[in-house]
Amino acid sequence: MTGGLDWVKPGMCIGVKLNLCSARKPEHAATTHPVMAAELTKLLVERGAEVILGDSPGEPFTPAMLKLVYNTTGVRLCEEAGGKLNDNFSHHTVTFPKGKSVKQFEYCSWLSECDAIISFCKLKSHGLMGMTAAVKNLYGVIPGTMKSEYHFMHRDPADFADLLIDLNEYVKPVLCLCDAVEIMEGNGPTQGTPRHLGLLIAGKSSYEMDRLCAAILNIPEDEIPYITAARRRGFLSAAGTADYALEAAKYGIDDFVRSGATAGWFSPADGDKFVKKLLKKGLYVLMRSKPEPDDSCTACGHCVRGCPAKAIDIVKGKARIDRRKCVRCFCCQEFCPSGAMKVKRSLVARLASK
Numbered sequence: 001m002t003g004g005l006d007w008v009k010p011g012m013c014i015g016v017k018l019n020l021c022s023a024r025k026p027e028h029a030a031t032t033h034p035v036m037a038a039e040l041t042k043l044l045v046e047r048g049a050e051v052i053l054g055d056s057p058g059e060p061f062t063p064a065m066l067k068l069v070y071n072t073t074g075v076r077l078c079e080e081a082g083g084k085l086n087d088n089f090s091h092h093t094v095t096f097p098k099g100k101s102v103k104q105f106e107y108c109s110w111l112s113e114c115d116a117i118i119s120f121c122k123l124k125s126h127g128l129m130g131m132t133a134a135v136k137n138l139y140g141v142i143p144g145t146m147k148s149e150y151h152f153m154h155r156d157p158a159d160f161a162d163l164l165i166d167l168n169e170y171v172k173p174v175l176c177l178c179d180a181v182e183i184m185e186g187n188g189p190t191q192g193t194p195r196h197l198g199l200l201i202a203g204k205s206s207y208e209m210d211r212l213c214a215a216i217l218n219i220p221e222d223e224i225p226y227i228t229a230a231r232r233r234g235f236l237s238a239a240g241t242a243d244y245a246l247e248a249a250k251y252g253i254d255d256f257v258r259s260g261a262t263a264g265w266f267s268p269a270d271g272d273k274f275v276k277k278l279l280k281k282g283l284y285v286l287m288r289s290k291p292e293p294d295d296s297c298t299a300c301g302h303c304v305r306g307c308p309a310k311a312i313d314i315v316k317g318k319a320r321i322d323r324r325k326c327v328r329c330f331c332c333q334e335f336c337p338s339g340a341m342k343v344k345r346s347l348v349a350r351l352a353s354k
């Protein structure tokens with residue numbers, strides 16, 4: 001792995017974009033493990049680099065919120081290793097004419113201070129995209145609760161997938177690392193179940209890394225909308241699924257518990273004709289998953305405040321969703337502090353996946 005840092009020169013400022021999606025302890029497997037982040041910091045500092053580590057969770061991007069996240073996730077260890085945790089909470093508008101889904105977006109300014117970015121993600125199940133690893137990690141370059149607004153503006157999963165690809169093309173991390181030692185399955189990306197996998201994955205391309213991750217978890221590539229989008233846009237290498245299958249045969253698992261995400265089933269693929277695209281859209285409406293609170297809902301109101309469509313109310317001590325307003329962004333599922341909000345497949349989807 002250290003051979004992968006030969007490009008680091010003394011005096012460089014390296015930004016390490018961790019996954020600190022929420023104030024969760026390391027044992028919950030929702031965030032990049034602090035010990036690995038600290039080890040990376042040491043290696044970079046030894047090479048004479050200045051290291052800034054950070055992320056913007058889905059909560060307000062403020063000093064108070066980030067203090068809670070830094071303390072809870074254990075990433076203060078990186079300070080002991082010579083790194084600095086980001087303390088710049090400003091953001092600015094960047095333009096990206098090459099973007100397909102966004103040509104202009106809000107961007108966390110600390111990343112602009114860095115000469116190079118390393119993306120250090122966590123491998124987890126995801127309610128909307130099916131899986132999160134390197135590509136989705138860069139959604140955190142959009143500041144705080146603005147992420148919900150972007151979800152609302154890009155509610156079609158294929159459009160949202162293109163947004164993720166645009167962010168990856170803009171940031172262009174020099175190196176991608178994936179903490180897959182303790183992964184998260186089930187109700188991810190914040191409230192799922194930790195599972196030991198024992199892998200640390202490194203690569204130069206976030207797209208290729210996620211293809212490998214999908215193979216390791218035995219998830220078909222075409223069921224992850226952003227991999228389909230990357231293929232459609234010509235960002236995947238010629239290395240076929242077969243190459244990753246060889247790695248998966250050595251390190252993979254075949255009983256990974258997935259979230260109920262179905263968006264990937266209907267992502268428009270390269271070469272789809274108009275009628276097929278239309279059919280996929282129709283089937284998506286019929287078979288798309290929905291968020292649904294279970295009996296463990298505490299009526300805390302967190303999802304009410306975070307829903308970009310204003311689709312949730314608390315009724316009789318429980319969250320209730322107005323289905324006509326809901327855009328299926330799954331922000332409520334991602335940030336429900338008690339894990340009560342689940343991804344539920346439609347009856348048709350359940351029958352189809354039997």
Ligand code: SF4
Nearest residue numbers: 297298300301303336
């Ligand atoms: S965030 Fe979770 S626990 Fe709180 S009201 Fe919503 S569903 Fe219930």
Ligand code: SF4
Nearest residue numbers: 307326327329330332
């Ligand atoms: S109810 Fe949940 S999934 Fe629906 S729009 Fe609101 S946050 Fe998104």
